[in-house]
Amino acid sequence: MFKIKRKLPLKQASPFFLTWITMLMTFVAALTLFASMSLNNIISHWNNVVSGSLTIQQPTYDLNGLNRQDEALKELDVLQEFLKNQSFVESVHILNDDEMEKLMSPWLENLKVLNELPIPKLIDVTLKKNASFSLDSFKTDVNALAPYAQVDSHRIWLSHLIDLSSGIQKTIFIIILLLALTTAFTVIYTTRSSLLVQENTLELLQLMGAKDWSIAFGVASNSFTRGLCGAAIGLILSLPIVGVVITLVGSTPDSLFLQGALSTKQWSVIIALPLIVAALSFITALITGIRKLRTF
Amino acid sequence: MQPLFDSLPVVDFHRVFLKYDNGHSVLKNIQFSLEKGSFHFVTGASGAGKTSLLKLMYLAVHPTSGRLQIFGKDLSQVSASKLPDFRRRIGVVFQDFRLLDTLNTFDNVALPLRIIGMGEKEIKRRVGELLSWVGLENCMNEYPQALSGGEKQRIAIARAVINKPDLLLADEPTGNVDDAMAARILHLFLELNRLGTTLVIATHNQSLVRQFNKPQLHLSQGTLEIIQPMMTIEEENV
Numbered sequence: 001m002f003k004i005k006r007k008l009p010l011k012q013a014s015p016f017f018l019t020w021i022t023m024l025m026t027f028v029a030a031l032t033l034f035a036s037m038s039l040n041n042i043i044s045h046w047n048n049v050v051s052g053s054l055t056i057q058q059p060t061y062d063l064n065g066l067n068r069q070d071e072a073l074k075e076l077d078v079l080q081e082f083l084k085n086q087s088f089v090e091s092v093h094i095l096n097d098d099e100m101e102k103l104m105s106p107w108l109e110n111l112k113v114l115n116e117l118p119i120p121k122l123i124d125v126t127l128k129k130n131a132s133f134s135l136d137s138f139k140t141d142v143n144a145l146a147p148y149a150q151v152d153s154h155r156i157w158l159s160h161l162i163d164l165s166s167g168i169q170k171t172i173f174i175i176i177l178l179l180a181l182t183t184a185f186t187v188i189y190t191t192r193s194s195l196l197v198q199e200n201t202l203e204l205l206q207l208m209g210a211k212d213w214s215i216a217f218g219v220a221s222n223s224f225t226r227g228l229c230g231a232a233i234g235l236i237l238s239l240p241i242v243g244v245v246i247t248l249v250g251s252t253p254d255s256l257f258l259q260g261a262l263s264t265k266q267w268s269v270i271i272a273l274p275l276i277v278a279a280l281s282f283i284t285a286l287i288t289g290i291r292k293l294r295t296f
Numbered sequence: 297m298q299p300l301f302d303s304l305p306v307v308d309f310h311r312v313f314l315k316y317d318n319g320h321s322v323l324k325n326i327q328f329s330l331e332k333g334s335f336h337f338v339t340g341a342s343g344a345g346k347t348s349l350l351k352l353m354y355l356a357v358h359p360t361s362g363r364l365q366i367f368g369k370d371l372s373q374v375s376a377s378k379l380p381d382f383r384r385r386i387g388v389v390f391q392d393f394r395l396l397d398t399l400n401t402f403d404n405v406a407l408p409l410r411i412i413g414m415g416e417k418e419i420k421r422r423v424g425e426l427l428s429w430v431g432l433e434n435c436m437n438e439y440p441q442a443l444s445g446g447e448k449q450r451i452a453i454a455r456a457v458i459n460k461p462d463l464l465l466a467d468e469p470t471g472n473v474d475d476a477m478a479a480r481i482l483h484l485f486l487e488l489n490r491l492g493t494t495l496v497i498a499t500h501n502q503s504l505v506r507q508f509n510k511p512q513l514h515l516s517q518g519t520l521e522i523i524q525p526m527m528t529i530e531e532e533n534v
Contacts, residue, residue: 204394207356209384210411211377294376 019230026234036172038260045259057120075146088131187284216289227281231274304368305329312362338498340515387461445472
């Protein structure tokens with residue numbers, strides 16, 4: 001089988017076409033995968049954070065603007081006790097003044113006015129992993145203890161952003177699918193062209209008793225080699241761009257996008273792209289070859 | 297006891313018709329059998345259907361109708377995946393040689409052996425031996441473009457016989473060689489025939505037919521007539 005491949009002119013009709021196409025496809029696929037996986041990590045992180053925590057606002061002024069600080073602080077203690085006793089709550093933390101200042105600092109030039117503003121007390125509630133509870137009944141319980149308290153699940157704030165990110169992710173998935181299909185069609189085209197150009201040779205091999213699958217294997221091996229070479233070059237070319245993106249993101253002081261850093265497994269997928277592309281080329285060429293040879 | 301398949305004809309045509317896609321009827325009601333170890337010439341004018349008859353025998357085309365048996369098997373009952381096993385037992389010398397331009401002499405001749413997966417050491421021995429025999433031991437590394445018509449023909453013959461086929465089909469095998477080489481080639485064929493290879497040679501060369509005095513499958517306008525060899529005086533007396 002390998003001898004046949006080595007000794008016979010079973011080559012692509014357009015030898016460099018497949019190499020160029022797979023190089024281009026892998027280049028784009030590597031960047032797209034990198035972006036997709038990073039985005040996926042960011043979304044997953046957001047999802048974890050959002051679904052794993054709650055914030056309860058305890059206003060120190062009532063709806064008419066009257067100060068009810070003492071009452072509010074008492075309710076805050078009651079709420080804290082209540083929350084600590086809930087089975088789905090991991091931890092409860094009431095934000096102190098320093099933390100409130102830090103939280104508000106991006107929006108307030110003069111932090112001294114903080115005490116004059118009707119800013120509510122905030123309770124940061126961390127939920128247990130895979131916590132299961134009814135948010136509505138939880139809100140009812142909280143309001144029974146503190147009528148002015150407001151429970152924020154955060155999800156509402158971020159849901160639009162998450163929807164947008166999910167949309168981008170779906171688009172990226174479609175792009176990768178299109179890239180894979182384009183590669184497959186390119187392989188089909190080059191394999192068919194190759195077989196047609198070598199029709200006389202292939203017919204001769206068939207007449208000498210060569211089996212269709214072994215001829216197709218020879219053609220597919222060529223596709224594999226060319227696909228692997230092209231994809232490897234494409235991957236190598238994409239790495240500097242990925243490196244620049246990582247450097248730029250890493251240089252930002254408090255970047256939300258740092259959460260998008262790829263895991264070893266995800267890097268393995270990107271590094272394995274040339275093999276995946278080569279395997280796709282091999283399988284496509286093998287199937288196309290066998291089907292085409294049967295028509296000779 | 298002889299195995300059963302030895303008694304079966306190597307080739308058996310039963311009311312075979314062949315019509316190409318353009319509607320041209322090439323062979324009509326062909327009926328004959330070739331026993332193992334037999335030697336036949338295929339004769340007839342150009343366009344009579346000699347090459348088409350050989351094509352049917354080397355399984356390049358299928359009969360339009362009728363039954364064709366090769367090595368005792370009805371080909372209509374043989375699956376496409378099994379055809380290579382039959383083809384490996386058939387050696388063919390094509391009229392236009394059909395050498396691969398991208399391979400040198402050695403690799404062209406070695407091709408059938410590589411297809412069956414023979415080891416390189418044995419291939420080297422066999423090919424070297426045969427190329428020496430046909431006088432091309434000095435052209436092993438030459439490519440077909442650099443060779444004369446006669447040399448190409450000898451390579452085509454070497455390639456056809458290298459695997460010691462059970463059935464050897466040759467289309468004008470001596471058309472491009474001188475008389476001395478033609479005689480050598482035919483004696484190689486006779487030697488193979490003596491060892492049990494069934495031989496079918498399509499030729500225009502009547503002197504060759506007379507010289508070897510073998511039965512003829514004579515084609516005329518697509519129909520076949522079997523002409524038995526002329527008996528020698530001794531045979532007549534017997």
